[in-house]
Amino acid sequence: MLLRPYQAGYVTRTLTDPSPEAARDLLESGLTADGLVTAFGRCVVDYEGRASSTLGPGDRHLMLKPDGTALVHTNAEQQPVNWQPPGGEHEINVEADRLVVESLQSSPDETLEVIFRSVTHAGAFSVADEAELRLTGTEADLKERILRTPELVESDFQPRATERQTAVGAIDIYGVDGDGRTVAIELKRRRVGPDAVGQLKRYVDALNRELHTDARVRGILVAPSITDRAHRLLAEEGLEFVALDPGS
Amino acid sequence: MLLRPYQAGYVTRTLTDPSPEAARDLLESGLTADGLVTAFGRCVVDYEGRASSTLGPGDRHLMLKPDGTALVHTNAEQQPVNWQPPGGEHEINVEADRLVVESLQSSPDETLEVIFRSVTHAGAFSVADEAELRLTGTEADLKERILRTPELVESDFQPRATERQTAVGAIDIYGVDGDGRTVAIELKRRRVGPDAVGQLKRYVDALNRELHTDARVRGILVAPSITDRAHRLLAEEGLEFVALDPGS
DNA sequence: AGTTGCATCTCGAGC
DNA sequence: GCTCGAGGTGCAACT
Numbered sequence: 001m002l003l004r005p006y007q008a009g010y011v012t013r014t015l016t017d018p019s020p021e022a023a024r025d026l027l028e029s030g031l032t033a034d035g036l037v038t039a040f041g042r043c044v045v046d047y048e049g050r051a052s053s054t055l056g057p058g059d060r061h062l063m064l065k066p067d068g069t070a071l072v073h074t075n076a077e078q079q080p081v082n083w084q085p086p087g088g089e090h091e092i093n094v095e096a097d098r099l100v101v102e103s104l105q106s107s108p109d110e111t112l113e114v115i116f117r118s119v120t121h122a123g124a125f126s127v128a129d130e131a132e133l134r135l136t137g138t139e140a141d142l143k144e145r146i147l148r149t150p151e152l153v154e155s156d157f158q159p160r161a162t163e164r165q166t167a168v169g170a171i172d173i174y175g176v177d178g179d180g181r182t183v184a185i186e187l188k189r190r191r192v193g194p195d196a197v198g199q200l201k202r203y204v205d206a207l208n209r210e211l212h213t214d215a216r217v218r219g220i221l222v223a224p225s226i227t228d229r230a231h232r233l234l235a236e237e238g239l240e241f242v243a244l245d246p247g248s
Numbered sequence: 249m250l251l252r253p254y255q256a257g258y259v260t261r262t263l264t265d266p267s268p269e270a271a272r273d274l275l276e277s278g279l280t281a282d283g284l285v286t287a288f289g290r291c292v293v294d295y296e297g298r299a300s301s302t303l304g305p306g307d308r309h310l311m312l313k314p315d316g317t318a319l320v321h322t323n324a325e326q327q328p329v330n331w332q333p334p335g336g337e338h339e340i341n342v343e344a345d346r347l348v349v350e351s352l353q354s355s356p357d358e359t360l361e362v363i364f365r366s367v368t369h370a371g372a373f374s375v376a377d378e379a380e381l382r383l384t385g386t387e388a389d390l391k392e393r394i395l396r397t398p399e400l401v402e403s404d405f406q407p408r409a410t411e412r413q414t415a416v417g418a419i420d421i422y423g424v425d426g427d428g429r430t431v432a433i434e435l436k437r438r439r440v441g442p443d444a445v446g447q448l449k450r451y452v453d454a455l456n457r458e459l460h461t462d463a464r465v466r467g468i469l470v471a472p473s474i475t476d477r478a479h480r481l482l483a484e485e486g487l488e489f490v491a492l493d494p495g496s
Numbered sequence: 497a498g499t500t501g502c503a504t505c506t507c508g509a510g511c
Numbered sequence: 512g513c514t515c516g517a518g519g520t521g522c523a524a525c526t
Contacts, residue, residue: 012288012368014262036309036323038286040260040373050438050504051385051494058377061284061311067324075284075375076315078333079521082381085326085506107512110504120260123369125288127323129306133330137299139517163510168442168481169515170510189518190298193500194416198446199516202481227499233416233450246299298519327506333521355497358519387502417500437503441515447501475514 011035014123020099023122024092027064027101030124031090034066039099041119045072045082049110055082062101062114064090070103070112084112139172139189142246146173146185146222153222153242157183166206169199181215182207188223189246194230196221201237259283262371268347271370272340275312275349278372279338282314287347289367293320293330297358303330310349310362312338318351318360332360387420387437390494394421394433394470401470401490405431414454417447429463430455436471437494442478444469449485 011033015026023039030037039062045055055072060081063071068088071080088105099116143162150157156178164174173185184207186200204219211217219239226234226241234241259281263274271287278285287310293303303320308329311319316336319328336353347364391410398405404426412422421433432455434448452467459465467487474482474489482489 012264014264014369014371016260016262034323036321038309040371044379047504051383053381053383053504055381056379058379059373059375060377061286061373061375063309063321065321065323065325069324069326071321071326073284073311073313073319074377075282075313075373076317076334077313077522078317078319078331079503079505083326083504085504086324108504112504121262121371121373123262123288123371125307125309125323125369127307127309129308129322131292131304131306133301133303135299135301135519137519168477191498194450195443195447195501198450199443202442202446229416229499295519301519325507327518327520331519333519356519383504385504439514443516477514 011126012123014121017120018122020094020097020116020119023099023116023119024094026122026124027090027092030126031064031066031092033124033126035124035126036066037064037125038062038121038123039101039116039119040121041099041116043114043116045115046113047082047111049105049112050108053082057117060114064101064103068103068105070101070114072112072114082112082114084110137189137246139187139246142187142189142222142244143172145246145248146187146244150175152244153185153220154178166203166210168202168206171203171207177218182211182213182217183220184217185220185222188221190223191225191227192221192223192230193227194233196223197230197233197237197239200239204239259374260371262369265368266370268342268345268364268367271347271364271367272342274370274372275338275340278374279312279314279340281372281374283372283374284314285312285373286310286369286371287349287364287367288369289347289364291362291364293363294361295330295359297353297360298356301330305365308362312349312351316351316353318349318362320360320362330360330362332358385437385494387435387494390435390437390470390492391420393494393496394435394492398423400492401433401468402426414451414458416450416454419451419455425466430459430461430465431468432465433468433470436469438471439473439475440469440471440478441475442481444471445478445481445485445487448487452487 067086070084072082084103091102159175315334318332320330332351339350407423
């Protein structure tokens with residue numbers, strides 16, 4: 001079946017108002033060929049696993065990926081209304097003249113079942129995608145910025161380690177200030193709330209226990225901004241805040 | 249254009265290897281009719297907003313929703329490689345014979361641009377979906393379970409309030425034990441780590457400050473299970489753990 | 497609009 | 512495999 005000159009990654013097949021069997025065959029062959037497949041129609045969805053859910057009849061878009069991912073989308077919201085994470089297997093069958101898609105996971109044991117009353121579209125898309133996403137403005141960028149220019153935190157700050165381990169987790173940047181006091185820095189790429197203060201507090205407490213020096217460890221939260229409540233909590237705990245963006 | 253007897257929510261139109269103009273028209277009309285639309289083909293993606301990203305040429309599946317959501321999927325992973333949250337607008341154009349989709353958001357200012365070199369599929373799906381998801385096994389279920397049967401936490405525990413406010417956030421369940429001591433309970437629907445211990449600690453500290461009674465407030469973490477490190481931290485802080493599932 | 501915390505969070509890195 | 516924390520987290524509830 002040579003529809004057009006072969007070009008890697010350019011095979012697309014779709015069916016409109018397919019029979020359940022035709023839809024099944026297309027989805028199966030698409031997944032077997034390591035492609036992404038889709039179906040649209042009226043369906044019910046049941047999920048059982050880490051939690052349980054049921055979803056009554058409605059029109060939804062189903063996407064299956066060869067890595068076991070399943071996504072059920074309606075016409076609103078960014079998040080799928082139901083899903084299955086990658087790692088499992090898809091089973092596509094016709095039962096009582098209805099297309100039935102099951103996505104199965106083990107550890108944790110989870111099943112997602114989509115039963116179609118009607119299918120108005122089925123598609124199979126082979127994907128060639130070598131490109132990698134290049135993302136900037138992350139916490140890692142903020143870290144590099146500080147390591148490059150430590151005085152952005154405060155003059156005479158000297159980083160000594162990153163990801164320094166404590167009994168309760170790793171400290172983003174560990175160093176000493178101009179007076180030789182130990183400093184623990186927690187980085188956030190965006191505005192922080194009370195949770196980030198609690199996180200820094202945990203690390204500072206752990207360091208104070210582990211180092212058992214006289215001088216208390218300083219804790220500095222570095223982020224673009226901080227909420228009022230978090231700032232009050234921070235002050236109460238004797239911690240500090242420095243405003244800094246991940247950019248440039 | 250009456251293709252088949254009208255049935256609400258059953259209108260599906262797709263094109264294979266459409267011209268950029270035909271794809272644009274289909275996507276635009278689908279969105280205008282409050283439908284979900286899709287396109288597949290070789291494209292590059294650029295994002296600028298809370299962070300910045302670029303994605304080189306590759307075959308991807310684009311889904312646009314009438315609420316402004318945009319999702320770019322490859323053939324692996326549950327999460328889209330690029331996206332736009334709901335709330336913005338889509339602009340669909342043909343530039344230099346290429347389909348160009350821009351999804352724009354304000355506050356925060358964000359742009360997602362998908363430029364197709366080729367389009368092998370375009371689809372428009374009208375969606376009728378009245379059903380609501382029914383989900384069980386959530387933290388709310390765990391809360392109700394405890395309020396119904398407080399002795400699951402410990403005999404003679406008496407809940408007095410839920411979501412009781414403190415200066416640092418709300419306590420899931422607030423009550424008293426058999427000795428009349430104040431108890432703060434933090435609930436988690438799944439296995440907990442150090443972050444949950446820190447959260448409970450914050451609330452207990454706040455209560456001890458605010459109540460300034462002689463008797464220390466008890467803090468109990470209720471979850472299906474707890475990691476080793478979190479359990480050690482919990483003990484160090486004088487807090488307690490009770491194993492309990494959200495189920496039944 | 498801003499804040500806060502849950503989520504079937506997902507994902508990657510480290511162990 | 513588990514643990515831990517980041518994420519352009521998304522999302523609802525509440526102020």
